[in-house]
Amino acid sequence: xxxxxxxxxxxxxxxxxxxxxxxxxxxxxxxxxxxxxxxxxxxxxxxxxxxxxxxxxxxxxxxxxxxxxxxxxxxxxxxxxxxxxxxxxxxxxxxxxxxxxxxxxxxxxxxx
Amino acid sequence: xxxxxxxxxxxxxxxxxxxxxxxxxxxxxxxxxxxxxxxxxxxxxxxxxxxxxxxxxxxxxxxxxxxxxxxxxxxxxxxxxxxxxxxxxxxxxxxxxxxxxxxxxxxxxxxxxxx
Numbered sequence: 150x151x152x153x154x155x156x157x158x159x160x161x162x163x164x165x166x167x168x169x170x171x172x173x174x175x176x177x178x179x180x181x182x183x184x185x186x187x188x189x190x191x192x193x194x195x196x197x198x199x200x201x202x203x204x205x206x207x208x209x210x211x212x213x214x215x216x217x218x219x220x221x222x223x224x225x226x227x228x229x230x231x232x233x234x235x236x237x238x239x240x241x242x243x244x245x246x247x248x249x250x251x252x253x254x255x256x257x258x259x260x261x
Numbered sequence: 262x263x264x265x266x267x268x269x270x271x272x273x274x275x276x277x278x279x280x281x282x283x284x285x286x287x288x289x290x291x292x293x294x295x296x297x298x299x300x301x302x303x304x305x306x307x308x309x310x311x312x313x314x315x316x317x318x319x320x321x322x323x324x325x326x327x328x329x330x331x332x333x334x335x336x337x338x339x340x341x342x343x344x345x346x347x348x349x350x351x352x353x354x355x356x357x358x359x360x361x362x363x364x365x366x367x368x369x370x371x372x373x374x375x376x
Contacts, residue, residue: 182364191265191352192304192367237304239365248294248306248317249365 153240155252162228163260170223170255172238180241181221182249183212187234195223195236225257233259263287265368267353273374279341282371285334286355294354294365295328295338304352310336322347343375 154173162168172181180199184192196205198214198221205212209232211224225232235256239249266285274280286293294309308318313330321328325344330336340347350370356363 184367189372191369192354194364194366197364239304248296248309248320250306251296251304253303 153238153250153252155236155238155255157255158253159256159258161258161260164230165227168225168228168257170236170257172221172223172252174219174240176219178214178218178221178240181212181214181218182239182241183221183223184237184239185234186237186254192237228259230259230261233257265353265355265366267351267368267371269371270369271372271374273376274343275376276344277342278375279339280343280347280373280375282338282351282353282373284336284338284353284368286336286353287357287366288334290355290357290366291333292356292363292365293330293336294356295336296352296354296367298350298352298370299348307338340373343373345375348373348375 152175156171180197182197183195185195186192196212198212201216201218203214209226214221235254237251237254239251241249265287268283291312295307296304297307298304305320307320308328309316310330313333326340328338350372352370353368354365356365
């Protein structure tokens with residue numbers, strides 16, 4: 150079965166600093182989703198990557214999928230307190246609208 | 262659109278009791294997913310439906326769990342009898358039809374505590 154490893158498990162960053170979260174798959178990814186979850190709340194969709202080498206940005210968050218489609222990174226520039234939460238990567242391994250397999254998540258804390 | 266709606270938002274029950282979680286997907290979405298999130302195991306897919314038909318229920322823990330989707334706008338996840346190890350946050354998600362991979366939109370979740 151598909152397994153996703155996220156790193157780091159937790160991250161404490163001073164406000165204004167940049168940070169990167171990684172998601173590595175044991176298999177080729179048909180689609181890689183990034184979600185953000187605030188504590189005690191549901192998942193908010195951030196971005197979906199599908200093609201090798203693809204890169205997408207939304208405000209100060211950039212996500213990339215490597216050429217081999219087995220690793221993705223999420224980069225936050227000039228972090229803000231609103232970026233705090235749990236970031237989850239989810240993978241689609243079936244090439245269609247199947248259920249997603251998720252990593253364990255990265256807990257991000259922004260220190261003022 | 263109101264997004265995916267789940268109820269109740271919080272549920273506290275005693276071991277052995279029946280628990281029913283409810284989900285209303287986004288209108289027009291024909292895929293519906295049930296996930297469970299715990300600290301130990303993270304977010305796991307339990308079952309998903311396409312056009313109200315269960316497609317993959319391999320993630321359902323055991324016979325105590327059952328899910329139904331009687332129509333396109335409503336699904337239930339039932340646990341009977343409930344056990345303390347069922348305590349978790351249960352999420353419902355839906356996606357719309359189309360070609361290829363579709364983004365799943367999640368509900369706010371139901372926090373279940375079984376005492």
